[in-house]
Amino acid sequence: MKTLFNNYINTFRGLSREVWWLALITLINRAGTMVLPFMSLYLTKSLDFSLNDVGWIMSAFGLGSVVGSWLGGKLTDKIGYYKVMVFSLLATGILFIALQYLTTFVSFCIGIFVVMVVADTFRPAMFVALSAYSKPENKTRSVTLIRLAINLGFSAGPAVGGIIITTISYGGLFWVDGITCIVASIVLLQVLNPKTARTLDDVKNENPKSAYSDKAFWIFLAAMALFGVVFLQYFSTMPLYYKDVHQLTELEIGLLMGLNGFLIFVFEMPLIKWLENTRYTKSGLMFFGAVLTGISIIILNMTSWVGILIFGMVFMTLGEMIAFPFSNAFAMQRAKRGNQGEYMALYTISFSVAHIFGHNAGLQMVDKIGFENTWYIITLLAIVCMLLLFILKQYMRVRNDTQ
Template structure:
């Protein structure tokens, strides 16, 4: 009975209470994410900046985001997951409050750049924390459920923000700041630190060579995984840039784009919790490849769409790919990492999204200038190319993850043996 109920709920059971604190905090934080969708509108209407000035300020925010997760990954390994997550959330809250009271372009420039740096600090800490708490087989399920919380919260946040903005933009900043602080404090007071101490054997093996970001970048398997992920990210990020433009070129109204995004939200909200358990039992690399294929095919089929129904149908396809890829990709990143470097590996994994996402609007717009079919067929080629590369990378990923899991199990066994043996005794006593 219990197993059937668990299967029916998509495998919501069996995860530690600390994970559900993180899940609830993520949901609260995403519900409060009201400022980002309205940044451009706020800067141009409430503060009176030109469109060009607003674009420049938002570019500074994006530049800050590029560095955010790389920095945060190192902090999560050095100072712990809780401290890093709390620091990032409190810094984000303080900057939201500062932005609400600023009126000069110079202050906005500094504060938006710093907010870009702070706003994603929680991601590597959260990703590493889940890996510390949950064994390998269940991580895909856990990351899938976190993604579900992000989607539910963000959808609610945009809707609530649309109502609050009628009473003034200041409300958005204050609610966003409160949700950031609440998330950080929930984790700080309800979750114990999980960062593993570095094993003595690993210290001896490393010798005098410092381990840091360079260690991750020299990891050929991880570097290859970053490149395939960036290819996926380039295609997926067209939803934020060229998709509404291409739909407008087909003579469709902004409302049609809203319908497509609503379909995306509904598919994820319904399917994600139901699919999470099944995805966790499947081969990790096969799930990644399937997700990339579905996203590539889904965006490629946009070349045949010309109506709200057509674009909604393609949205269903790439949304299913998004569901498969998101949880499996985070699980792969931490599975490749030695436990004491999970934060850094998670940060580099997050950087892969910037690597693919930053050029997405510019290159996508250039491709769209040559016709919608050119854009969408290029997306199909990139998505399927990334899927093929990930498929070929699969054996190397499997060897690495098996080796890391074996080393982790051996370290855990040694620690248990030491505890069972008790404190060392001296015969001289």
């Protein structure tokens, strides 16, 4: 047992102090994102919106994310990642607290759009900062550490969120989310000031290649957008499926979704460390992650047994653990060819596009054709994602690209 524990600890060695601080800031920030898993429930149960209304609100959420990601990339290339991250965290905290006071359909659409524009300027800046604070050989594990922080927050967040809802109200979620964003901005100001933070991989490209002309990157982005559509069902349609079909309570839903974060916290870093030492390429590993995520959806139609929900969550978690770290690492390595902010903005936009169409399409399909047919269609999208990743793998192989 001691040897196993030491081996686990060794997977974290070699990461810079700045990466650890960035992970802590991310943990503080994400610990308050308990609003998101319960957003569809909040809108339908507390504000009495229809599924159609919720779908359009989630599209406004995604559209704001697209604009915010694009703006964050531009600002990062112009004024630097530090200023962008500080502004985003502080302003997002204030806006999240204000969001709970919007109760009409139109005002909530506008409100969630503005919140996401500000919030998602953080993402490209954070990825560029992560790349700068990591040695080239540690980038995938650095990404994994950030994901561990995110998922540790998500592990506690939904469970605590369920308790807050049942004991206080949905409004308490917005206060917690806002306050944690503000606290994260204060910590960032203290520990990652450019005067004291140590840069390990500062890329200066005198003749940057435009991300818009990188064909392999566009295939990758299309695959990630589809992967995002499949993955995001777990944060919009899936909570409704748990409640309406399997009659789970909010607390049970929170605990089941918390299982995802717990598994990632325990197993992802050792898994990534092991996969890094294998002969598999990043594109091949992303393909395998998409396969597992697709399986997590289709098995829900195989039985009405409530225990299948746990198996679905485990398969999704395994797929996520493999696909996300290596897609992040793929994008960061590719970004060295040009303006890093531009590359990382497009990477984050691919998931923002998934937010625009994924939540809305899933909710609209559930409303019109039911959960079972929706899961079949989502599985088909996962298969298309796998096909694109296979094409990417072949494209890279022909060009002797080791990614």
